[in-house]
Amino acid sequence: MNMNPIKHFIWQILPSILAVLCALLIGAVIIIAIGENPLQAYTAMLQGAFGDTSSWAETLQRATPYIFGALAFLVAARSGLFNIGLEGQMYVGAIAAVIVGFSLHNLPSFLHILLALIAAALAGYVWAIIPALLKVKSGVHEVISTIMLNYVAYALTAYLTVHVYHEPGAVAQTYQVDPGAILPALMPPSKLNTGFILAIILAIALYIFLFHTPWGYNLRVTGLNPGAGRYAGIKSKRIILWAMLLSGAIGGLMGAERSLGVYGRFINSFSPGYGFTAIAVALLGQNHPLGIIPAAILFGALENGGSFMSLQVNVPRELGLILEALIIVFIAAEHFFRVHLRSMMKGDKE
Amino acid sequence: MISFLSVSIIQATVAIATPLFIGALGGLFNERVGIVNVGLDGIMLSGAFAAAITSYYTQSAWIGVLAALMVGALLGLLHAAICVGLKADHVVSGVAINILASSLTVFLLQLLFNNKGQSPSAPKIGQISNAGSIPILGPIINNMSYLTIIGLLLILLSHFFLYHTKMGLRLRSVGENPYAAQSLGIPVRKYMYLSVIVGCALAGLAGSFLSIGILNVFTKDMTAGRGYIALAAMIFGRWTPFGSLGASVFFGYVLAWQMNAQGLTIPAQIVEIIPYLATLLVLAFVAKRARGPAHDGKTFAPGEH
Numbered sequence: 001m002n003m004n005p006i007k008h009f010i011w012q013i014l015p016s017i018l019a020v021l022c023a024l025l026i027g028a029v030i031i032i033a034i035g036e037n038p039l040q041a042y043t044a045m046l047q048g049a050f051g052d053t054s055s056w057a058e059t060l061q062r063a064t065p066y067i068f069g070a071l072a073f074l075v076a077a078r079s080g081l082f083n084i085g086l087e088g089q090m091y092v093g094a095i096a097a098v099i100v101g102f103s104l105h106n107l108p109s110f111l112h113i114l115l116a117l118i119a120a121a122l123a124g125y126v127w128a129i130i131p132a133l134l135k136v137k138s139g140v141h142e143v144i145s146t147i148m149l150n151y152v153a154y155a156l157t158a159y160l161t162v163h164v165y166h167e168p169g170a171v172a173q174t175y176q177v178d179p180g181a182i183l184p185a186l187m188p189p190s191k192l193n194t195g196f197i198l199a200i201i202l203a204i205a206l207y208i209f210l211f212h213t214p215w216g217y218n219l220r221v222t223g224l225n226p227g228a229g230r231y232a233g234i235k236s237k238r239i240i241l242w243a244m245l246l247s248g249a250i251g252g253l254m255g256a257e258r259s260l261g262v263y264g265r266f267i268n269s270f271s272p273g274y275g276f277t278a279i280a281v282a283l284l285g286q287n288h289p290l291g292i293i294p295a296a297i298l299f300g301a302l303e304n305g306g307s308f309m310s311l312q313v314n315v316p317r318e319l320g321l322i323l324e325a326l327i328i329v330f331i332a333a334e335h336f337f338r339v340h341l342r343s344m345m346k347g348d349k350e
Numbered sequence: 351m352i353s354f355l356s357v358s359i360i361q362a363t364v365a366i367a368t369p370l371f372i373g374a375l376g377g378l379f380n381e382r383v384g385i386v387n388v389g390l391d392g393i394m395l396s397g398a399f400a401a402a403i404t405s406y407y408t409q410s411a412w413i414g415v416l417a418a419l420m421v422g423a424l425l426g427l428l429h430a431a432i433c434v435g436l437k438a439d440h441v442v443s444g445v446a447i448n449i450l451a452s453s454l455t456v457f458l459l460q461l462l463f464n465n466k467g468q469s470p471s472a473p474k475i476g477q478i479s480n481a482g483s484i485p486i487l488g489p490i491i492n493n494m495s496y497l498t499i500i501g502l503l504l505i506l507l508s509h510f511f512l513y514h515t516k517m518g519l520r521l522r523s524v525g526e527n528p529y530a531a532q533s534l535g536i537p538v539r540k541y542m543y544l545s546v547i548v549g550c551a552l553a554g555l556a557g558s559f560l561s562i563g564i565l566n567v568f569t570k571d572m573t574a575g576r577g578y579i580a581l582a583a584m585i586f587g588r589w590t591p592f593g594s595l596g597a598s599v600f601f602g603y604v605l606a607w608q609m610n611a612q613g614l615t616i617p618a619q620i621v622e623i624i625p626y627l628a629t630l631l632v633l634a635f636v637a638k639r640a641r642g643p644a645h646d647g648k649t650f651a652p653g654e655h
């Protein structure tokens with residue numbers, strides 16, 4: 001189909017917008033069912049998410065792990081892999097960053113943070129080697145191996161937190177990192193930190209990599225059709241391996257941003273499921289490095305606005321999370337949307 | 351002295367294994383028709399919730415169990431509609447179900463009981479009592495939940511159904527090669543829908559054991575990943591009912607032994623890794639023989655094929 005760029009762009013984002021609208025519609029039905037006014041609830045949500053600069057900061061803070069996570073997911077997805085192991089890669093990354101953070105002292109802050117981030121990326125990378133090799137060598141599906149490794153990572157980090165680096169006290173958490181290893185806050189008292197800027201830079205870099213370099217081209221061709229790639233001389237196994245490792249490394253950075261930027265230490269099972277929700281963000285952003293940024297901000301807004309809404313009207317803040325789940329359900333149906341929209345458009349022309 | 355076998359270890363093994371093998375059986379009915387279901391954990395959570403609150407309102411644990419089966423079946427219908435009807439990605443649908451289940455249960459807890467942590471206590475499922483005097487078997491089956499016995503019967507029934515009936519053979523052929531099955535006149539979609547719905551109802555049943563089988567309340571995110579261990583048990587058991595049962599008992603034993611071995615120098619977290627590591631090792635080294643159904647996870651799209 002020959003379409004002009006604007007038409008092409010609208011065609012690209014239409015399913016995402018439809019999915020969000022459908023989810024909001026069902027959310028409205030839920031709100032009516034519990035005897036509240038959906039317009040009032042959604043207004044409160046919007047106000048809580050974007051009402052003033054401090055609410056913006058909180059929304060962006062909540063969006064940050066989703067940007068990292070969605071980038072990690074899409075790199076693998078573009079090569080044809082489903083990385084459902086982001087949680088595990090995030091946990092090992094978070095704790096690796098923290099170990100570097102409290103083990104080293106008197107370093108220039110820039111260097112200390114850099115080393116901690118490298119440690120996190122390496123840890124996530126190592127965590128992705130196992131499923132990547134299993135996939136390439138034994139043909140084990142990455143969905144199964146990465147799910148198993150999520151739990152190995154939960155247990156391993158819990159062990160390190162409770163038995164090795166435990167800070168005395170009731171909470172299962174490690175020592176605090178050196179002040180120099182903390183990712184500087186952007187708008188205190190919000191926990192929004194320089195990790196957000198890093199995430200945006202990473203998104204732009206990945207965009208250039210995927211769409212303007214031969215490596216990115218090969219990766220995308222492999223994902224679309226491994227067989228065709230082979231005819232064009234692309235070594236699909238090697239590409240799958242590297243895509244998974246890159247995905248794991250970014251997953252590690254997702255953890256580092258939380259531990260170095262938000263908590264200043266590793267807290268046992270800190271994640272409310274960032275690694276899974278990030279999959280939804282990636283899909284909503286059409287697995288596009290720039291598309292996932294508004295998608296992540298939307299999810300940050302649903303969670304942040306949800307908290308504010310629950311104070312204004314009698315709707316539990318989990319409504320924000322329910323909306324997230326509904327958005328994925330509708331995004332999952334994207335293939336269906338596309339086929340039908342296309343046939344509808346064709347029908348118009350005939 | 352560390353004991354490897356005692357009445358308390360056996361009873362704990364059974365209690366831990368029951369939701370695993372019922373859940374694994376549920377996963378099996380999904381995957382045998384080629385539908386991957388990583389939403390098993392969320393469906394178990396929903397089943398646990400439905401069982402607890404229904405049992406609370408009706409004051410009948412068995413009506414609670416029925417509710418868990420129905421909620422599971424409903425989520426199964428959703429999963430099948432997304433995967434089979436809309437031809438969407440199975441894993442995406444599973445992830446959506448998990449997020450939906452964990453948020454919706456807390457949302458409803460807050461609305462119904464003004465408490466985000468747990469439900470009020472509810473009547474629990476009965477258990478065998480006064481069997482302690484029966485030789486050998488007595489100490490094992492004493493205090494065994496009726497749901498465990500139902501689960502064991504379901505394993506037997508499923509084995510018979512899958513391997514000794516015409517319908518079972520057809521069901522398995524759908525997961526291996528739906529196109530061939532269709533060319534033989536098997537209603538492929540119908541098999542997919544029904545098997546996924548039955549499988550998810552079983553996952554709901556597994557969940558009910560967590561809330562009103564072992565305990566008498568629902569607590570937030572109470573599955574704590576047991577749906578994923580059930581998935582691991584299904585794989586470890588090579589997609590068969592007896593294999594799933596064996597794997598679940600093995601996992602249950604490992605975890606029960608760790609809980610009972612006091613003064614042990616092995617930390618709990620290390621033992622908890624065993625089920626996942628064992629599954630990974632099986633996949634890595636016997637992957638060729640441990641393959642699941644050939645069409646597992648793929649979209650059935652006749653005409654586009």
